[in-house]
Every structure is written in C-alpha cells, then in structure tokens.
Amino acid sequence: MLSRQPSASETSQAKFEPRIVAFFCNWCTYLAADLAGTSRMKYAPNVRVVRLMCSGRVDPQFVLDAFAHGADGVFIGGCHPGDCHYQEGNYKTLKRYHLLKRVLKEMGIEEDRFRLEWISAAEADRVRTAINQMVEKVRDLGPLNLELKDLENAYAEEVLV
Amino acid sequence: MPEISQLSGPEAVRVGFYVCHCGTNIAGTVDVKALAGYAASLPRVAVSREYKYMCSDPGQALIEQDIADHKLNRVVVASCSPLLHEATFRRALGRAGLNPFLLQMVNIREHVSWVHLDKKAATEKAQDLVRAAVQRVALHKPLQKRRVDINPSVLVVGGGIAGIHAALTLAEAGKQVYLVEREPTIGGHMAMFDKTFPTLDCAACILTPKMTAVGSHPNIKLWTYSEVVKVDGYVGNYKAQVKHKPRYVIDDLCIGCQECIAACVYKEGKTPDEFNLGLSMRKPIYLPFPQAVPQKVVIDRDTCIEFKSGKCKKTCVEACGDRLAIDFKQKETFDEIEIGAIILATGFKTFAPERNPYCGYGRYPNVYTSLEVERLINASGPTAGEVILRDGKKPASVGIIHCIGSRDANTNRWCSKVCCMYSLKLAHLIKEHTGAEVFNFYIDMRTPGKGYEEFYDRLLDEGVHFVRGRVAEVSDWAVHPSEEGKLVIRAEDTLAGFVRRIPVDMVVLSVGLEPQSDAQDVRRLFNISCASEGWFLERHPKLAPVSTFTEGVYIAGACQGPKDIPDSVAQAGAAAAEALALIDAKSVELEPYTASILEEECSGCKSCISLCPYQAIAFIEEKKKAYINEVLCKGCGTCVAGCPSGSIKQNFFEDEEIFEEIEGVLAYA
Numbered sequence: 001m002l003s004r005q006p007s008a009s010e011t012s013q014a015k016f017e018p019r020i021v022a023f024f025c026n027w028c029t030y031l032a033a034d035l036a037g038t039s040r041m042k043y044a045p046n047v048r049v050v051r052l053m054c055s056g057r058v059d060p061q062f063v064l065d066a067f068a069h070g071a072d073g074v075f076i077g078g079c080h081p082g083d084c085h086y087q088e089g090n091y092k093t094l095k096r097y098h099l100l101k102r103v104l105k106e107m108g109i110e111e112d113r114f115r116l117e118w119i120s121a122a123e124a125d126r127v128r129t130a131i132n133q134m135v136e137k138v139r140d141l142g143p144l145n146l147e148l149k150d151l152e153n154a155y156a157e158e159v160l161v
Numbered sequence: 162m163p164e165i166s167q168l169s170g171p172e173a174v175r176v177g178f179y180v181c182h183c184g185t186n187i188a189g190t191v192d193v194k195a196l197a198g199y200a201a202s203l204p205r206v207a208v209s210r211e212y213k214y215m216c217s218d219p220g221q222a223l224i225e226q227d228i229a230d231h232k233l234n235r236v237v238v239a240s241c242s243p244l245l246h247e248a249t250f251r252r253a254l255g256r257a258g259l260n261p262f263l264l265q266m267v268n269i270r271e272h273v274s275w276v277h278l279d280k281k282a283a284t285e286k287a288q289d290l291v292r293a294a295v296q297r298v299a300l301h302k303p304l305q306k307r308r309v310d311i312n313p314s315v316l317v318v319g320g321g322i323a324g325i326h327a328a329l330t331l332a333e334a335g336k337q338v339y340l341v342e343r344e345p346t347i348g349g350h351m352a353m354f355d356k357t358f359p360t361l362d363c364a365a366c367i368l369t370p371k372m373t374a375v376g377s378h379p380n381i382k383l384w385t386y387s388e389v390v391k392v393d394g395y396v397g398n399y400k401a402q403v404k405h406k407p408r409y410v411i412d413d414l415c416i417g418c419q420e421c422i423a424a425c426v427y428k429e430g431k432t433p434d435e436f437n438l439g440l441s442m443r444k445p446i447y448l449p450f451p452q453a454v455p456q457k458v459v460i461d462r463d464t465c466i467e468f469k470s471g472k473c474k475k476t477c478v479e480a481c482g483d484r485l486a487i488d489f490k491q492k493e494t495f496d497e498i499e500i501g502a503i504i505l506a507t508g509f510k511t512f513a514p515e516r517n518p519y520c521g522y523g524r525y526p527n528v529y530t531s532l533e534v535e536r537l538i539n540a541s542g543p544t545a546g547e548v549i550l551r552d553g554k555k556p557a558s559v560g561i562i563h564c565i566g567s568r569d570a571n572t573n574r575w576c577s578k579v580c581c582m583y584s585l586k587l588a589h590l591i592k593e594h595t596g597a598e599v600f601n602f603y604i605d606m607r608t609p610g611k612g613y614e615e616f617y618d619r620l621l622d623e624g625v626h627f628v629r630g631r632v633a634e635v636s637d638w639a640v641h642p643s644e645e646g647k648l649v650i651r652a653e654d655t656l657a658g659f660v661r662r663i664p665v666d667m668v669v670l671s672v673g674l675e676p677q678s679d680a681q682d683v684r685r686l687f688n689i690s691c692a693s694e695g696w697f698l699e700r701h702p703k704l705a706p707v708s709t710f711t712e713g714v715y716i717a718g719a720c721q722g723p724k725d726i727p728d729s730v731a732q733a734g735a736a737a738a739e740a741l742a743l744i745d746a747k748s749v750e751l752e753p754y755t756a757s758i759l760e761e762e763c764s765g766c767k768s769c770i771s772l773c774p775y776q777a778i779a780f781i782e783e784k785k786k787a788y789i790n791e792v793l794c795k796g797c798g799t800c801v802a803g804c805p806s807g808s809i810k811q812n813f814f815e816d817e818e819i820f821e822e823i824e825g826v827l828a829y830a
Contacts, residue, residue, distance in 0.1 A: 021823055026244075027710060028690070034242045037271025045282040048289050048826035049272055050819065051243070053754055056772075057798030057814060065820055069827040082685060085711075086797035087774035096802070121710070122693040128276075 018072035018138040020047045020131075023062065025055045027085035029077025031121035036128055043128040044135040047075060055079070055116075056089025060100050063114065067104075067146060073113040073138040075131070080118040090118070112137040113144060174299045175207040177233040178291070179224060181215035181240035183270055190274035192284045196239065199288050203295045207231050215240050221253040228257035235298045239267035239291055260303035262753070262813060265294040293825025300818045306750040307791070311397035312501040313744045314339065318389055318683075321349020322726055323718025323733040324506035325371050330737035332380035336744065339498055340375060341403055342385045346453035347372055349508055353436065353532060355539040355546075357726055358586040359616035365452060365541070372454040384496070385455060392686055395795065396713035397501045397749045407491035409460035410446075414486035417456030421487065422446050424480035426473060432464045434543070437536050441543035446477050451541055460487070502713045502740040505697065506733060507683055509719040512566025512573065512672040520565060520670055521635035525648055526551040528635060528668040531561075531583060538590050548594045548667075555595045556666035560650045561588055562632045563603040567673030575694060577673035578723040581607045584671045585616055588625045591669075600626040600663055602652050610725070628663070630655040635668050674723040687714050696722045707736040712749075715739050753812050754796030758787050762808035769800040769809060 024030040030051050036043070052058065055078030063074045076097065078090040097116045104114055117130045178200040182188035193211045201209035208231050212220050215238055227233055236259070238250050243266040251261035269287045277283040313336055317328045320342030328340045340347070351357075352372075354364035375381055384403055391402035422444055430442030436449045445465035448458050460468075460477075467473035467489055478487050511532055514522035521528045527550050529537070540546035550556055561584050567577040581603065588599045606627070608614045621627070630653040639645045640662070647664035654661045676695035677683070684691050689709040690698040697716045700708035707715045717736035718729040743749065765785035770778045777793035778800060780786075789800075789809070798811040807816065 019827060021826060031244070031690075031710070034244060034268075034271040037242070037275035040275050042278055043276055045273075045277045045279065045286045048286065048293070049268070050293075050822050050826070051268075052798065052814060052819070053811075054797035054799060057802050057811065059802040059816065059819075061816070062819060062823060066823050066827065069824050071823075071827055083690075085688060086795055086799065089774075089797045089799045092772060092799050092803065120693075121690045121698060 016139055016142055018046050018135060018143070019070065020073040020075055020134060020138060021066040021071045022047045022049045022075040022077060022131075023052055023055065023058045024049050024077040025079055025085070025090075026051055026053045028079040028083070028121050029055075029117070029119040029127065032077075032119045032123050032127045035121065035124035039124050041124055041128045043131045046135045047131050054084070054086050054089040055093040056084075056086065058093060058096070060096055060103075063100055063104075067109060067113075067144065070144075072141075072144045073115070073134055075134055076116045077119050077127070077130075078116070080120055083118075083120060107146075109144065109146075110141050112141060174205045174235055175231065175233050176203075176205050176235040176237060176295055176298060177224065177227050177231065178203075178206050178209040178295065179215055179220075179236070179238045179240075180211045180269070180291075181220070181238065182211065182213045183240060183274075184213065187240070187270050187274045190277060190280055190283045191269055191287045192280065195284055196269075196287050196291060200237075200291050200295065203292060205235075205299055206295060207233060216246050216249050221249065224250070224253050225257040228254070228259055234259065234263060235301060236264045237267060237291065237294045237298050238264065239269045239287065239294070241270040242268045242272070262304040263298065263301050265298040265301065267291050267294045289826045289829065292828055293822045296821040296825035296828075297818050300815065300821055301813070304753040304812050306753050307755075308748050308750055309397055309792075310748050311744050311746065312399075312499050313337065314498070314500045315502045315504060315740050315744065316341065316389070316399070316401055316498065316500040317504045317506060319349070319506035319508055319718070319720070320344070320347030320375070320383075320385065321506060321508045321718060321729075322351045322368065322371075323508070323720075323729040324349070324504070325368075325375050326730045326733035327504045327506060327717055327737040327740075328375055328381055329371060329378065330734055331740060332378045334737075334741055336380060336741070338381045339403070339500065340381055340383050341387050341389055342383075343388045344449070345386045345408065345457070345459045346449045346455070347375060347383070347385060348450075348452075348454070350532075351726060352450065352452070353539075354535050355542075356586060356590060358582045359610070359612040361586070361589070365539075369452045369454075372452065376454040383455065386459065389686065390495075392503070392688070394499075395751070396711075397743070399500050399503060399713065401498050401500060401503075403496045403498060405494045405496070407493055408457065409462065409465075409487065409489055409491050410458050411486050411488050411491070412455070412457055414484055415457045416484065416486075417448070417458070419448055419458065420480040421458060421477035422448065424476040426466060426476050432461065437543045438530075438533050440533060440536055460489075501744045502715065503687060504715045504717055504733075504736045504740055505683070505687060505689075505720055506717045506736075507677055507680070507720040509674040509723065510677050512577075512675050514565050514670045514672055516572055517565060517569075519634050520562060520632065521648065521668065522670055525635065525637060525668070527556075527648060527666060528670065531580070531587060531669055531671045534587055534591070534669050538587070538594060546594070548591055550667055554666075556591075556597050557595075558598040558600070558647075558665040559591050559595075559667045559669060560600045560602065560635075560648070560663060560665040561669045561671060562635075562650070563601065563671045564631070565670040565672045566675065568604060573673055573675065573694070575673075575723065576607065578607070579725045580671040580673060582610070582613055582616070582725065584669075585620050585625075587669060588620055589623065592623060592625060597666070598626065600628055600650070600665065602628050602630065602632045602650065604629070604631060610727075628652055628654050628661065633660075639664075674719060677720070680720070687711065689714055689716070692722075696720065707732055707739055713743060752796060754798075754814060755789070755791050755794040756796065756798060756801050756809050756811045757789050757791070759808045759810060760784070760786050762806055763787055764806050764808070766805060769804055772800045772803045774799075
C-alpha cells in the first residue's frame with residue numbers, strides 16, 4: 001500500500017500530534033460537525049471522521065481495528081438519550097461503550113483514549129470543545145504503543161492458563 | 162473479508178478522483194493541487210482532477226465525460242458535506258450510466274477547510290480522508306433505491322394561523338387533511354390579537370373567515386381538543402395515533418347555542434378565562450371565545466360541580482333538552498390515521514415576565530404583558546375594548562418596555578422579531594383608545610418589513626415618546642410628589658446620556674417569543690431536531706427552511722423561530738407546497754441502506770431480534786435463521802454491529818467498507 005510519509009511535525013519529538021478516529025452519527029454529531037464548519041469554528045485537525053447512519057452501527061471491532069491500526073484515540077458521537085433517529089440505537093451504543101471500555105482497560109489502553117459524547121445537530125460548539133479536549137488529553141498521554149510483542153505474550157499466558 | 166486485489170482483473174476498479182476548490186472556500190486552506198497529485202499516486206486511481214466548482218454543470222459534466230473516456234467505475238469527490246451534494250454527484254454518475262452508489266464523498270469543506278487554520282495540517286487531514294475514501298469506494302457495490310407508494314393525506318399539527326393556512330392550501334388542492342389542535346378551538350395566538358401591524362386590520366376580521374373555512378371544508382378533518390400521541394412509519398407512509406380529550410359534550414349533537422352556559426348553576430364565572438389570560442372569569446361550561454371553531458362548548462371537569470360532587474342540578478343538561486349533547490361519562494378516544502406527510506405548526510409561547518423580577522410583573526397590578534393588553538383593547542375582550550387599569554380608571558400615561566425576555570443575556574439572547582412592531586401597534590391603539598401619553602423604552606427599533614418603517618414614522622408623528630435604553634426597574638417608590646401613586650420606570654436614556662425616571666399609570670411589558678414548553682417532547686414524537694434555543698431545526702436555514710432532517714416532516718410558523726403573521730403564512734404556504742410536491746409524486750425513493758442476513762453464516766442465536774426497534778427482524782423456525790423485512794428496516798445498522806457471527810450486512814455500510822475507511826485514514830503510519 002502506497003502511503004503518505006509521516007511529516008516532520010508528526011515525527012518530531014517536540015510535539016506529538018495524536019491521531020483520532022471518530023465515528024459520527026449521520027443525524028446528530030455529523031450535522032453538528034457540519035454546523036461547526038458553516039459557523040467557521042476552529043478546532044484541532046487531529047480527528048478523522050467516519051460517517052455512520054447511527055452510533056448503534058459502531059461495531060466494537062471498528063474501535064479495536066482503529067486502535068490496532070495506529071489510532072491514538074477513538075471518539076464516538078451519537079444523539080442524546082431519547083433523541084435517537086432510530087429510537088434507541090444510542091442506548092445500544094452506550095452499553096457497548098461501557099463493555100468495550102473494560103476490554104480496552106484490560107488491554108492497557110487508557111480510559112481517555114476512548115470517548116463517547118452525545119452531541120445534537122445544533123451543538124456545533126460541543127463538537128469543537130469535545131474534540132479539542134480529547135486531543136489535549138490524548139496528547140498528554142502520548143502515542144499509543146500497542147506493542148505486538150506484549151499482545152503475543154498476553155496470548156501466550158492465556159494459553160498457559 | 163474480500164481482498165481488494167480480488168476486484169482486479171476484468172472487473173478492475175478504476176477510480177476517478179475530483180477535488181473541488183469551492184472558490185476559495187476549500188482551496189484557500191487545503192492545497193488542492195497537492196491533494197489531486199496525492200490522489201493520483203494512490204492505487205486504482207485512473208484520473209485525478211481539481212476543479213473550481215465541482216457541483217456546477219461543467220464540473221458534473223467533467224465527471225460524466227471521464228467516466229466514458231477513462232472507463233471509470235468508481236468516483237470519489239472531495240468537496241462539501243455529503244448531506245449537501247451527495248445527491249448531485251450521484252445523479253451525475255447515474256447520467257453517465259454508472260450506479261449512483263459507486264460514489265464516495267469526502268467532506269473537506271465543513272470538516273476540514275472551514276474548521277482549520279493551518280494549511281499544512283488541513284491538507285494532511287484531507288489526504289488521509291481521501292485515501293480512506295479511495296480504499297473504501299473500491300468495495301462499493303451497485304445498489305438500487307426502493308420505491309414506495311405515498312399516501313396522499315397530510316397531518317397538520319397546530320391550528321394557529323400557520324396550521325390553518327397550510328391545511329386550507331392542501332385541502333384546496335384536493336388532499337385529505339387532518340388538522341389536530343390541542344385547545345378546544347383553532348385560532349392560536351392570532352385569535353387573541355386585536356389589530357395587526359402595520360396595516361391595523363382587525364385580526365378577527367381576517368382570521369375568522371379562514372377558521373370557518375377550515376371548520377366546513379370537506380377535505381379537512383378538524384380535531385380540536387386532541388393531541389398526536391404516537392407516530393410510526395416513514396416518508397410517504399406515516400401512521401399517527403390521535404387522542405381526543407373528552408369535552409363532555411358530544412361534537413355532533415352540540416349546535417353551539419350556548420344555552421347551557423347561561424343555564425349553568427354558577428351565575429357568574431369563577432374560573433380564570435384562559436383565552437383572556439385570566440383577566441375575566443368563565444363558567445365550568447364555556448365556549449373559549451365567540452368566534453371559536455368549532456362552535457362547541459367544553460366542560461372543564463376540574464371546576465364543574467357534577468364532576469366534583471356528582472350532586473349538581475345539571476341545569477345545563479336541562480337547557481340542552483332533547484339535543485342531548487352533554488355527556489358526563491365521555492371518555493378519551495383514539496383515532497389511527499395514515500398519512501404521507503406531516504406539517505408541524507405548533508407555534509410559540511410568550512416569555513413569562515416573572516422571570517425578570519425588576520419589571521414588577523405580578524407585584525404591581527397595573528403591570529401588564531403585551532398579550533394581556535391585546536385582550537384589553539379587543540372589543541370582545543374582558544373590558545369590551547376599554548383600556549382601563551385594575552381600578553377601572555383610564556390611564557393617563559403608559560410605558561411600554563421592549564425586549565422583555567429578548568436580547569437579554571440573563572434570559573433569551575435572541576431577538577423575538579415581532580415585539581418592536583407590536584409595541585408600536587399597541588402604542589398607537591392605546592393612544593387612540595385613551596389619549597394617554599405613551600412612552601416606548603427600546604434598545605434598538607427593528608422595523609424591517611413592508612410598511613413597517615413607515616408605521617414607525619407615523620407613530621413618531623403621532624407624538625408617542627421614544628426613550629432609547631434599557632429599563633433598570635419598575636417600582637412604586639416615589640421620590641417626588643409627581644410620582645406618588647404612580648409606577649416609576651427607571652431607564653437609562655442613552656441618547657440624552659442620563660438616567661430618567663418616568664412616572665406612569667400603566668406598564669406594558671413587550672414579552673418575547675419562546676419555544677413551547679413541550680417542544681422537546683413534540684420533536685421527539687416526530688423524530689426531528691431542535692436548535693439549541695429549542696426552536697425546531699430546519700434542514701437548511703436558507704434553502705430548506707420548512708423541511709426537516711426527517712423526510713416528509715415539515716415545519717411552519719413560529720415553532721421554527723420567532724415570526725410575524727406574514728412570515729408564518731408564507732412559511733405555511735411553503736410547507737404545504739413541499740408536502741404537495743412530495744405526495745403528488747405518488748411514490749418516493751428510499752435510501753437502500755437496509756440490512757440483510759447472510760443466511761449461510763447465521764447461527765440462529767436471535768441476538769439481533771431484540772436489537773431492532775422496528776420489529777423488522779423475524780426468526781424463521783424451519784430454517785433456524787433470522788430474516789430482515791426490508792420494508793420495515795430503516796437502515797440504522799444496530800443489528801449489524803450486534804451480530805456475534807458477523808452475519809448481517811448493511812448496504813453501503815458493510816463491515817469491510819468501514820474497515821477500509823478506518824484503515825485508510827490511518828494508513829500512513
């Protein structure tokens with residue numbers, strides 16, 4: 001796969017720029033992010049948004065896949081409780097989020113690297129502040145070093161037990 | 162997971178990539194030339210171009226031409242939000258003979274160029290997103306939109322001027338309309354007004370003909386004292402459940418003679434009259450106001466003696482005689498209706514001035530809200546059109562305070578738009594009725610509208626006083642003999658440069674407009690959004706002002722934001738036209754983002770069945786497999802994410818497609 005070389009700013013030790021993958025619901029947070037754009041709000045450029053029809057579509061595997069492929073953080077944006085465009089998809093998201101958080105903790109992934117926010121279509125400002133906060137927190141945590149070696153060891157132990 | 166390499170060979174993927182400058186909107190922040198160059202270096206990209214306006218006709222023609230010339234079978238457009246132009250570019254693909262769903266859009270305007278300042282970082286982000294899209298689009302499959310028939314009836318919620326106008330427009334076009342109003346009569350706020358600005362035509366004179374037209378129109382089913390309690394379905398095929406609250410009077414039998422009201426054992430009204438805002442009293446059996454539509458009385462069970470003790474002489478029943486219209490045992494009833502479109506015209510409420518204690522409302526009896534003064538001025542109001550103080554005397558001086566609950570950091574920040582004009586109207590009417598000296602206290606005079614500024618000029622000529630500045634306090638604290646027994650308005654006169662004390666007999670608070678207190682419940686019911694202030698959110702503030710993000714649900718009037726009568730009527734007409742355009746098309750296309758079961762992989766665990774809020778998933782016992790009914794599926798994808806064996810796929814959001822996108826944005830590492 002042909003890929004872009006990491007730029008100087010990305011490789012420099014001086015300032016670590018985290019990479020965050022976001023899953024935004026088409027009906028609320030994605031719209032709020034659009035509104036942030038139309039309102040020309042400025043926020044950190046570290047987030048890459050994947051649009052889904054509902055936060056309930058976020059398969060836990062997506063989150064794990066993002067971390068496995070080098071994301072330093074994962075952000076899920078869904079509709080406020082009671083506001084889901086599909087009635088209750090966001091409640092399913094919430095359940096999975098809590099479960100996944102525990103799994104990630106077991107894997108040594110810090111809590112602040114995984115965030116769920118309820119952001120309505122009108123809350124552009126919340127997109128800005130939530131993204132900025134998350135980028136700051138993840139920047140403080142530093143790069144996520146998911147050492148493959150550690151993972152292999154973990155599996156080895158599992159087999160031994 | 163199918164490897165992308167499998168898609169090579171005779172079915173080789175050939176991607177056309179297009180980046181839009183959007184004038185300088187994108188090109189000013191993202192290096193579009195570099196982006197096009199970068200995309201050209203990605204695998205499977207056959208053509209990569211940048212163009213000033215991709216959404217323009219030549220821009221779309223460029224794509225169509227390339228599809229033919231370069232045998233493209235996938236297209237990626239990096240431009241604005243897909244919610245804006247995905248449909249545009251899908252149509253372009255369709256015209257070129259390519260399935261529209263072989264397109265992927267990259268949002269580099271709303272999500273990149275407009276929100277980032279650092280050009281380098283913005284360009285890098287755009288590159289990541291483009292790479293993800295190019296990877297993802299390779300897996301896209303041709304999809305077909307589903308076509309469903311549209312039910313040609315429309316539900317209009319709210320019987321104010323906006324709802325009335327929308328209902329009449331649709332009914333005139335020959336459509337079946339259900340108009341649901343929760344109060345016992347239609348008319349809304351407009352029915353409470355005396356005159357309307359700036360022409361001073363009488364509100365009742367222009368409104369009541371429309372109200373009676375609604376009441377008698379063969380195509381309108383008018384349900385007052387009713388509420389929509391449940392909404393199901395989707396565009397073109399909504400189902401709604403309407404609750405009819407008991408009036409304790411049988412609609413079909415009541416002829417509106419009002420003899421029962423005269424006969425009520427209460428000789429005088431003892432309950433504050435809602436329509437007159439408590440300025441007069443009504444009996445337990447009443448007609449909200451003389452021109453009410455329908456002309457059917459209502460019994461208020463909270464104050465009726467029969468309901469309280471069961472021992473009333475029931476003189477009302479006697480008076481009704483063999484018409485037999487009164488039924489104390491009436492229960493609430495429900496109707497189920499099927500409609501193709503819904504128009505919400507649920508209106509506003511006025512600001513409660515108790516929230517601004519400094520203006521003295523509730524503390525000093527002669528401090529009124531503007532709506533109360535409308536009722537005082539109105540000939541059918543509590544004082545038969547006399548503007549009088551609580552002691553019955555005519556005021557010699559009146560202060561009108563603008564922006565109560567508007568343009569105020571402590572309450573509502575927005576301008577309520579109508580208050581300047583109605584304050585001018587009230588100033589004129591009060592002066593006409595009483596000859597009083599009238600003072601207007603305003604922040605700015607906002608009179609944009611046809612004939613509005615001229616009306617302001619007229620008021621200046623009529624000798625109404627205008628004081629520019631915010632009022633600090635209304636009190637009865639006299640510091641000078643001339644202030645004894647008066648209400649003193651303290652305000653900064655910003656034009657004169659000092660604080661003034663102006664003693665008046667009567668204070669009118671020009672209260673602003675607010676979303677209805679249950680606006681949040683209503684929008685949940687109809688699955689639409691509210692802006693942060695609580696007004697219903699339109700699909701686009703300029704280009705789709707009456708549409709919502711839920712197809713087939715439209716909004717009109719002040720439920721969308723403060724609006725005067727002309728604007729509400731204009732919006733109602735627009736909403737009716739949108740609804741007509743939808744239902745007259747007879748059928749509608751639905752996005753094909755539905756989910757389906759991969760039967761060979763389904764283990765029959767039934768985990769998905771409880772996840773579906775639409776009961777679209779059934780379990781087929783013979784096969785021990787789940788089955789998704791495509792008609793019921795709305796395409797949220799919750800079941801796909803919840804399936805433990807990965808045996809559900811969602812069109813356009815297949816696992817593999819999303820994995821490609823995730824890995825694509827992260828691939829440079």
